[in-house]
Amino acid sequence: MSPRETEGTLKSFALSGLAGRILVPPLVTFLLVSVYVVGEAVGYRGLARPEAETVAEAAALGQAARTLQLIEEGQNPNQPQHVRPNFLDAGEYELKPLEAAILGRHAELVRLLLRIGAASFDRSRASCFARLRLPEVLSDLGDGASESPEPLEIAAAFRMCGSY
Amino acid sequence: MPRARTVSQTRHASRKLPVDTIPLITDPGRRYERVAYGYAAAVACLMATFLLAIPVQLSDSFTEFISVHGHPLSQVIAAEFYNGTYFRPFRRALIKIVYDVSGGHYYAAFRGFQALQVLVLLLLIVRMLRVRSRAALVALPLGLASVVGIHTFAGAVVEGLPVNHFLTILICCAAAMNIAEAKRTRLTDAAAVALLVCAMLTIESGLLIWVIFMAAYAVGSRGVSRPALIVLTLCVAAYFVGRFVLIGGAPPGLNERSAGFGFSVLNPDELVRRFGGNPIPFYAYNVLSAISCVLFAEPRGGVWMFVGGLLGGRPEPWQFVNVLTSTATTLLIARHAAARLSNWRAREFDEADRFVIIFLAVLPLNALLAGGYEKDVIMSPAGLFYGAAAYFVFRERLSGVSAVSIAPAVALLLAVGWSVRFVGIHESLRARALSVREEWAYYDDWVREQPRPMPLTPEEQAIKQHLYDDAVLRAPRAPQPSLGVAERLFDFTQ
Numbered sequence: 001m002s003p004r005e006t007e008g009t010l011k012s013f014a015l016s017g018l019a020g021r022i023l024v025p026p027l028v029t030f031l032l033v034s035v036y037v038v039g040e041a042v043g044y045r046g047l048a049r050p051e052a053e054t055v056a057e058a059a060a061l062g063q064a065a066r067t068l069q070l071i072e073e074g075q076n077p078n079q080p081q082h083v084r085p086n087f088l089d090a091g092e093y094e095l096k097p098l099e100a101a102i103l104g105r106h107a108e109l110v111r112l113l114l115r116i117g118a119a120s121f122d123r124s125r126a127s128c129f130a131r132l133r134l135p136e137v138l139s140d141l142g143d144g145a146s147e148s149p150e151p152l153e154i155a156a157a158f159r160m161c162g163s164y
Numbered sequence: 165m166p167r168a169r170t171v172s173q174t175r176h177a178s179r180k181l182p183v184d185t186i187p188l189i190t191d192p193g194r195r196y197e198r199v200a201y202g203y204a205a206a207v208a209c210l211m212a213t214f215l216l217a218i219p220v221q222l223s224d225s226f227t228e229f230i231s232v233h234g235h236p237l238s239q240v241i242a243a244e245f246y247n248g249t250y251f252r253p254f255r256r257a258l259i260k261i262v263y264d265v266s267g268g269h270y271y272a273a274f275r276g277f278q279a280l281q282v283l284v285l286l287l288l289i290v291r292m293l294r295v296r297s298r299a300a301l302v303a304l305p306l307g308l309a310s311v312v313g314i315h316t317f318a319g320a321v322v323e324g325l326p327v328n329h330f331l332t333i334l335i336c337c338a339a340a341m342n343i344a345e346a347k348r349t350r351l352t353d354a355a356a357v358a359l360l361v362c363a364m365l366t367i368e369s370g371l372l373i374w375v376i377f378m379a380a381y382a383v384g385s386r387g388v389s390r391p392a393l394i395v396l397t398l399c400v401a402a403y404f405v406g407r408f409v410l411i412g413g414a415p416p417g418l419n420e421r422s423a424g425f426g427f428s429v430l431n432p433d434e435l436v437r438r439f440g441g442n443p444i445p446f447y448a449y450n451v452l453s454a455i456s457c458v459l460f461a462e463p464r465g466g467v468w469m470f471v472g473g474l475l476g477g478r479p480e481p482w483q484f485v486n487v488l489t490s491t492a493t494t495l496l497i498a499r500h501a502a503a504r505l506s507n508w509r510a511r512e513f514d515e516a517d518r519f520v521i522i523f524l525a526v527l528p529l530n531a532l533l534a535g536g537y538e539k540d541v542i543m544s545p546a547g548l549f550y551g552a553a554a555y556f557v558f559r560e561r562l563s564g565v566s567a568v569s570i571a572p573a574v575a576l577l578l579a580v581g582w583s584v585r586f587v588g589i590h591e592s593l594r595a596r597a598l599s600v601r602e603e604w605a606y607y608d609d610w611v612r613e614q615p616r617p618m619p620l621t622p623e624e625q626a627i628k629q630h631l632y633d634d635a636v637l638r639a640p641r642a643p644q645p646s647l648g649v650a651e652r653l654f655d656f657t658q
Contacts, residue, residue: 022575030207030210
């Protein structure tokens with residue numbers, strides 16, 4: 001306790017304008033984060049990004065760990081799976097994880113999927129997606145590398161390469 | 165000495181009195197202090213929930229497990245005595261101890277230990293801040309927000325390592341201040357020496373413990389005696405003689421790692437090419453950058469990100485938040501120092517003065533340790549005292565005796581800015597939970613990128629698989645918050 005402090009207006013101290021300005025923002029912030037954590041613990045996901053429920057959704061987001069986790073839990077990485085809106089774009093799609101990773105432009109994940117055996121795919125369709133969205137993985141798909149302009153929008157890629 | 169005194173008695177108290185004789189006058193029941201400890205514990209628990217969502221990381225951690233596995237503690241320590249450019253024998257010893265105690269529950273043990281370290285640190289900080297008045301209590305949330313939210317602190321919690329030695333040093337710094345301000349006994353002297361030895365054998369930043377004790381003594385703290393200070397000084401001398409003469413160690417060279425310079429990061433080859441003939445300008449740049457980094461939140465890691473953003477016309481909102489709050493806080497501390505300079509010359513120091521002066525002593529010497537390469541977390545001890553100094557400036561103002569005035573709008577701006585940074589560190593921790601999982605998912609790629617082959621024994625393979633499963637298959641669910649444009653206020657580079 002500072003002697004100078006005692007010489008001041010300690011007795012008249014109240015939640016003055018200055019005290020309020022200094023106290024309220026950090027305290028409210030702390031409380032808000034705490035409430036968020038408690039809410040999250042009881043299942044509230046209002047402020048959370050949607051979590052991938054299928055391997056294809058995880059691949060679309062580029063989340064390798066979640067992709068591997070869902071495969072470990074039994075999902076087949078070689079089957080077409082549902083991808084909800086806002087994972088790739090506003091549309092809903094049926095995609096194999098490898099295709100979702102290509103359309104999401106996640107080259108490392110494409111290679112990881114190939115390494116772990118997600119190798120059963122329609123080569124021409126995957127290459128078509130890759131040419132339009134992620135040409136750097138064409139050689140990994142067994143296709144020749146090609147020059148590509150700016151990546152096409154996902155919906156346009158679907159129109160050109162076809163869907164299931 | 166009575167526990168409480170009246171105000172009239174205190175008015176006669178000299179400011180030259182050492183710390184341990186300053187009476188406690190406004191909080192005889194210590195109720196404010198108890199609330200402060202409770203708040204600090206709550207902040208630590210909040211951070212712990214975020215820390216416990218992060219698996220043990222792959223980079224800078226897995227190899228540590230391999231290094232300590234199957235070796236006795238003495239051998240782990242001995243090996244680090246002769247580790248070339250780095251002299252940190254106790255750093256890996258602490259990892260070894262937690263590793264052995266874990267009993268194979270690596271994730272729980274290491275993340276739990278880190279959460280415990282945060283709790284201990286915040287409790288020690290509250291103790292050193294002496295929250296014994298209403299004004300002190302009101303200023304505490306902002307003080308802790310600045311200590312936790314400052315960018316130099318981020319590296320102490322966002323990185324696991326797997327025991328973060330920077331966090332260990334922060335605890336040592338806070339403990340040193342508590343010892344320096346305690347009532348002097350033989351125990352405080354012995355504790356001071358033990359603390360210094362442990363800290364400086366953990367990482368080079370531990371040498372700052374000596375600076376803290378010396379500076380604290382110079383401004384009137386008498387928890388450590390003059391003979392003990394001499395012993396501390398001899399310990400520091402022995403450190404340099406032992407490290408550079410007896411063991412023959414050398415400071416890190418330019419080819420050790422990449423480093424920020426100007427508006428970009430230079431790789432070791434570029435550093436050697438540009439500064440190999442004369443590295444002094446590079447070292448000077450790093451020291452000045454480190455000081456500026458604490459005071460103005462710019463540059464970051466030696467790179468002038470905010471200035472670069474301004475010149476490029478696209479500075480990020482979080483850069484404005486960081487630079488404005490740090491600069492405004494620095495100006496307040498500077499105004500306090502300027503207003504009290506005449507008192508300092510007369511050797512009159514109150515609590516705020518002591519912390520401001522100790523911060524001013526720690527800052528340049530801490531920056532010297534960043535001479536080889538500037539990294540924000542190296543400056544975390546200076547960041548700790550920066551936050552403490554800011555706390556005392558606010559507290560003095562709230563109690564109505566401050567030498568400087570603070571415009572209400574500025575106070576609000578600072579409080580909001582530090583609050584945003586407080587949220588930002590938690591956002592960074594949540595993002596870290598995801599990135600650690602991702603780096604484990606790409607373990608094979610990581611192995612390929614290592615400078616040397618990494619063949620694993622069956623036991624090491626089992627450790628790797630355990631950590632991999634913890635991170636990828638069994639990781640706790642850590643939803644990533646989506647706050648829209650508000651996320652641009654948070655610094656995810658830390």
